[in-house]
Amino acid sequence: MQRSTTTPELSDLNWLLEKLNVLLTSFKILVLGTAALIALGFSSVLLGHKLEYASSMVVPLTSRTRAVIKTGAVLDPVIRSTHLGIDFPHIEVAREVLQRRLVISQELSPGSGLYSLSFTDQTPEQAQAVLNQFLAQIIALSKPVGTARVDTLQQIESLKQTLFDLKSAAAAITANANKEKGGSEGEMYARALVVLVSEIATKEHTLWTLQNGLDGLRLEDIPVKPTLPSLPEPAGTLRKLTVVAIGSFCLMALVVLIRHERKGRSTFQNKWE
Structure with a gap:
């Protein structure tokens, strides 16, 4: 008896x-079927997908503000001041929505x-x-409060x-310098x-910085204020369309392979009947 020399790896490759x-060999059916499924899937996605718009801004953030911006201290006032308080009556759900939709670079x-x-x-x-x-909320957080404000005022x-x-000393030195023009004392x-x-x-620069710090951020300190987007965000839609296209091809390929397998079994059975 002759032993088979086919290795498992070669058998898998042949399969x-x-x-x-x-x-x-079923290329035409595969392409046409995939195209039909993609068209059906795309229409479903585009008709049922809710468009999303992204507003953005560029703003200075302190470490303190970054630490609390996604906590209830900031999120709750935002929820109460916008439609989110109506759309999501449960505060925990509204917080989760805000945390998910807010992106910080x-x-x-x-x-x-x-x-x-x-x-x-939306x-x-x-x-x-x-x-x-x-x-x-960011502007409000930028203003010192409590002991921090007291320390700044002091x-x-x-x-x-x-x-x-210092200015009094400078005035006195200026007066003495005018009396002692020239010579070593004047130079001193x-x-x-x-x-x-x-x-x-x-x-004076330090004083200016501290006084501005008491007022916190102002609108004129914001490099880019919240924008009004004109086009929807493409990321979510493109991701869904990509999934539909890949899924359509895989489904159609599976259909072609199953069809071929059944056809092969039918031929085999007819041959032995």
């Missing part, structure tokens, strides 16, 4: 080649503190309205007193005045 040959450039935020909804106006409410008062003293006064002027400029 695969046989199936590919079946698909190639990585920092746009290292050290900039700027982030891109986008929110998707209409352009709703998407923009919700993102505007997020912006309002720093401001201390800086104002320091600036008053001039150098001291340069140091004082530089120190005053630094303190």
Whole structure:
């Protein structure tokens, strides 16, 4: 008896080649059937798919704001101020919807503190309205409160007193420098005045920063305010259409293979009857 030398790997390869040959010989049926299924599937997706629109903005975010922006402290006021409070009466469900639809990017450039935020909804106006409410909460969070505000006010008062003293010293040095024009003493006064002027400029910048910090972010500080989208988001629709196309081809290929298998069995049975 002659032993078969066909390995399992070669047997699997032959089986695969046989199936590919079946698909190639039924190419016309495969293409036409797939096209018909795709057309049917696409029409169902496009008719039943709800379009989504994404509003976006670019805004500076502190680490504190990033930590709480997807918590109830921010989400709940947004829910109460928009249609989401009506569409989703249960607060937990509304929070989940907001968390899922709000997308926060990585920092746009290292050290900039700027982030891109986008929110998707069923209409352009709703998407923009919700993102505007997020912006309002971000602005509110940027203002120091409680002990942080008290500490900032104390720093401001201390800086104002320091600036008053520095300017008084600068005025006195200027007066002495005018009396001692030329010579070593005049040069000493001039150098001291340069140091004082530089120190005053630094303190004034710090004071300006602290005073602006008390007011928090303002609308003019927002590089890109919430946009009103004109076109729907393509990602969700394209994903569904891709799934339909792949599924249609696989289904039609399966139908062709099953048809060939049944035809082969029928021929075999007729041969032995």
